[in-house]
Structure formats: structure tokens, C-alpha cells
Amino acid sequence: MIRLCILDEKLDDLDLKITRYVNNNVKEVINVAIDFLEDDNGFDIWNIIPINTTSIDEENWLRMVYDLFNMVRSPVVRDYIKPKYQYLLYMILDWWQECVSDETELLLVEIEEDLKQEIKKKYVDEDDECKLLRTITTYEEYLSILFEDQDFLPEQLEAMVTLYLRSREKFNAFFGDVDLEEYRDLMPNDLKEQYDENKKIKKKEELGENYVAPSERSQPRSNEERLNATLLSADSVLRDLLDICESICNNKTYDYNQSENAINDYFRDMLTAKGYAQIMDQTRHGVSNRGDDAGEVDILLKKNNREVAIIEGLKLDCVNQKYIKKHINKAIINYNALGTATFIIAYVGAINFKAFWEGIYSYLSSYNYPLKVRKRVETMPYPNAAVRYANGVLSKDGYDFPIYFIAVNIQQKRVNEE
Structure with missing residues (x-):
């Protein structure tokens, strides 16, 4: 809705x-x-x-x-x-x-x-x-x-883009919370060309004359550059997933009593709402734990027919090491032939969320990963009281890719109202 x-x-x-x-x-x-x-x-x-x-x-x-x-x-x-x-x-x-x-x-x-x-x-x-x-x-x-405003309509959008092209300072003063990239598909072709060219010029000014726009490169110039591009793409997915975590915490319909599939559906629907066009859920993809059939990916995100993220969700009310290990290995080995950025999301039903995160982070930090660890898992600044996350970098046959662990506490606490 x-x-x-x-x-x-x-x-x-x-x-x-x-x-x-x-x-x-x-x-x-x-x-x-x-x-x-x-x-x-x-x-x-x-x-x-x-x-x-x-x-x-x-x-x-x-x-x-x-x-x-x-x-x-x-x-x-x-x-x-x-x-x-x-x-x-x-x-x-x-x-x-x-x-x-x-x-x-x-x-x-x-x-x-x-x-x-x-x-x-x-x-x-x-x-x-x-x-x-x-x-x-x-x-x-x-x-x-049904609309906060109507800046997506042609006349208003053209005025916004024109102001951006004339003066970024004035644009930021009036529309500081607007990300024009979200409106790019709606721009008239002539303004979109000017917008793209303006962005390219600004990027060159920021990064120097050696900057080459990604669209002008046929392939990354090094493995490090390729990893940086992957991290940039994964960071965008991460921000959206953290937003969805915050949203589900504020949604009275969803708590730990919901099934794992129902919560996966919520994340899938919210990703669709955020504009991800190619979302596959419960997809036959990879191999099962027994190695005899395709495994099921909770959510597989694709862009331009290329995998950009594998998302694996699991319900936890304690640090169940055996269950966590099963999902980690499924996500990075069974499902992940290409070395795609991987997100493992724990839907947590713990009353003491702080203790839960400390326990699972300790386990993840000392976990014996079946792939080479390029960057050990590190916890990141807490986005809010109900969400924690950590990330690291693994290497599959010399191909580095990021892995993210997110925990969102959907244990509903109730207090008696006088």
C-alpha cells in the first residue's frame, strides 16, 4: 500500500x-x-x-x-x-x-x-x-x-533541473533533500543530456582530469577498481536495506511472530517500491547443501541482467551457531558461483538486543569462513537502536566480494498503559 x-x-x-x-x-x-x-x-x-x-x-x-x-x-x-x-x-x-x-x-x-x-x-x-x-x-x-508533492510532473521537474544546471547552490537551498538521480528517467532527453554532462564535469573537477566516467570504460582497469565499483553498488543496496529495516520496526503488522517467508516478502516488496526492477525471490539458484539440486535464494537482485546482490534472511532469537553457519555457507558457497555481494539479514526476536549483537558479532569475527578472508568482519556505527550491521570482504578463486551481516530487532515490546 x-x-x-x-x-x-x-x-x-x-x-x-x-x-x-x-x-x-x-x-x-x-x-x-x-x-x-x-x-x-x-x-x-x-x-x-x-x-x-x-x-x-x-x-x-x-x-x-x-x-x-x-x-x-x-x-x-x-x-x-x-x-x-x-x-x-x-x-x-x-x-x-x-x-x-x-x-x-x-x-x-x-x-x-x-x-x-x-x-x-x-x-x-x-x-x-x-x-x-x-x-x-x-x-x-x-x-x-497520495503524493507529498508533485515535483515529478513535467513542468515542476523541468524547473528543478534547470535550476540545478544554473546554480547548484540555489538548487540545494530550495531542494536540499531532493536527489535528482531519482528523477533521471523522467527528465526530457535534452535536459537529461545536460544533467549527465554537468555531473561528469563536476566529477572531473572533484577527482581531477584523470577521472574517466564509468560509462566511458569498457572494463575496470584493475581488480582493485572492480572491487571499488562493486563496493559502491553494494553500499547503495545496503542503505536501502537499512531503510527497510527501520521501516519494518515501525510497522505494527510485522514482528517476530511472522514467518520467515512473510518477512522476506516484506523486504522484496519494499525493494520493488524503491525501484529495483529485477527482483527474484525463492529462486532455484546454485546447489543445495547436499550438492544434488539447485538451492533457494531468498532474494536475488539483478541489474541489466547481472547479479548485484544476494540476500539471505533468517529468524533468530539467540546466537544459534549451527543455524547461522548453515546460512552463511549457503549464501557464499552454494548460492554464489559468481562472487556476488552478499547480505545476510537476521530477523531477531531477542529481548536483550545488545547482548544478542555482541554474541553474534563475536561469532562472526572468529568464524572459520570456507573462503579466503580479504578483510575481516568489522562492526559499523549503529544506525539506530533496533539495527546493527557489520561487513567484510571475502575472496573466491581470487575474486573479491563484500559480505554484510545485518541484524534487525523485530521483537515487539509492550508496556502497560495507565
Whole structure:
């Protein structure tokens, strides 16, 4: 589900019902669009996006429609979706509004009376009105409440990119929290060329004239350069995984009582929401522990048909050395023929998380890895109270690759409220 910007960051049970109601309406609208796209009636994606100034082609737009449908029907509340998905969602909602002449028929799911009464009880204002109820039952409001802002729309985006090209200082002053790289696919081709060239020039200024853009190199010039590129890519995945760890800690639906597969699904769905296009879960990949069949990868991330990350999740309520060893060996040996960056995530149900991390880190530090250790596992600064992580570098037949261990405490603590 997509988070509604009219609700607080921490969602209670009623807020989740409200979010589910709005997303159910959005799901039905997207489903209508899919029906049109799948019928042999001459209708195509350009009926929804009449002017395409982006570099996204028809095939990718169509794939994104199905991605978007899966996002809104998922029980997982997304804290963030990529600008290109926001743009597509906006265009679908706008298209549906143009299709339907009777405003009363725009919302395809009727709100239940019990939910109405709950909302009125909690959200009635001083004038004895309930603006929130009116908002979620007015289709036109959906073009606002599903988006923090609308900087993904062509006019606003062009203004943002133009300001960036003219003055980075002014851009940072007005849009300091905006990462334009997230909007690159939506940029008009002419502005995208200028943006890329501007980035290249700035990079040369920072790194000197010997800098060569990665796109201009056919192959890394050394194994060290290749490892640095792998580490850079893995660091991006790591940041996203840490964000998801924080998100699951704040999600009341998920705690240690959930199955390992359900938690894996949460991570997969959140990675999809962050724009990872090629995500394979429970994939037959590699060899089993017995060596007689393919093993199952929890999540395999690919980019341009190349493996960029293997993610292996396991539930732990103590430092179960035998179980941890099994998952380490599966992830770096059985699954990992290519030496792909590996992330092992422990979904922890420990009451004393500090003691748990100290115990598992001690075990990982002294573990007898079946591969050569290029850089011993080291703990990193704690991102928050519920997440810990460490990393190291292993070598497989002379090919170095990083390994990351992440622990996220999803043990739900309850205190009695007076």
C-alpha cells in the first residue's frame, strides 16, 4: 500500500484501515487500466500518458503498471515510491477522472459504515466536521493525498533541473533533500543530456582530469577498481536495506511472530517500491547443501541482467551457531558461483538486543569462513537502536566480494498503559 500524506508517520489500526480503503480504490482504478491495456481494442499506454518526453519506453511503462498494481494491493505500507511510479500513478488517476463523467462513479469501492463512524469519532474537528472523511471519499483529493508533492510532473521537474544546471547552490537551498538521480528517467532527453554532462564535469573537477566516467570504460582497469565499483553498488543496496529495516520496526503488522517467508516478502516488496526492477525471490539458484539440486535464494537482485546482490534472511532469537553457519555457507558457497555481494539479514526476536549483537558479532569475527578472508568482519556505527550491521570482504578463486551481516530487532515490546 502507498502511504497517505494526510496521516501521521506512525499508523494506528484505524489509520491502516483508512490507508487500505484508499489503496483499494486505487487498486480498482489500476485494474480497469490493465483491463483496457490487455484488451485487443487499440488502447495502449499512450492513452494514459499522451505525451512521453521521458526515456522510458512502452514495454517498461507497461511493466511498471503491473508493479504499481502489486504495490497498492500489498499489505505492506510503502514509506516511499520512486518518482517514476508516482508519475505513472498520477497519470492513471488523471486518466480515470477524464474517463468518467459522473463524479459519484469515480470511486469504485464504497466505504463501510463502521469505518465511517470510527473516522468521525477520531477525526472530527472543532466545527463538528470530519474533513478527513470527506477527503478520502472525494476522488479528486486522491491526486493530492497520495503524493507529498508533485515535483515529478513535467513542468515542476523541468524547473528543478534547470535550476540545478544554473546554480547548484540555489538548487540545494530550495531542494536540499531532493536527489535528482531519482528523477533521471523522467527528465526530457535534452535536459537529461545536460544533467549527465554537468555531473561528469563536476566529477572531473572533484577527482581531477584523470577521472574517466564509468560509462566511458569498457572494463575496470584493475581488480582493485572492480572491487571499488562493486563496493559502491553494494553500499547503495545496503542503505536501502537499512531503510527497510527501520521501516519494518515501525510497522505494527510485522514482528517476530511472522514467518520467515512473510518477512522476506516484506523486504522484496519494499525493494520493488524503491525501484529495483529485477527482483527474484525463492529462486532455484546454485546447489543445495547436499550438492544434488539447485538451492533457494531468498532474494536475488539483478541489474541489466547481472547479479548485484544476494540476500539471505533468517529468524533468530539467540546466537544459534549451527543455524547461522548453515546460512552463511549457503549464501557464499552454494548460492554464489559468481562472487556476488552478499547480505545476510537476521530477523531477531531477542529481548536483550545488545547482548544478542555482541554474541553474534563475536561469532562472526572468529568464524572459520570456507573462503579466503580479504578483510575481516568489522562492526559499523549503529544506525539506530533496533539495527546493527557489520561487513567484510571475502575472496573466491581470487575474486573479491563484500559480505554484510545485518541484524534487525523485530521483537515487539509492550508496556502497560495507565
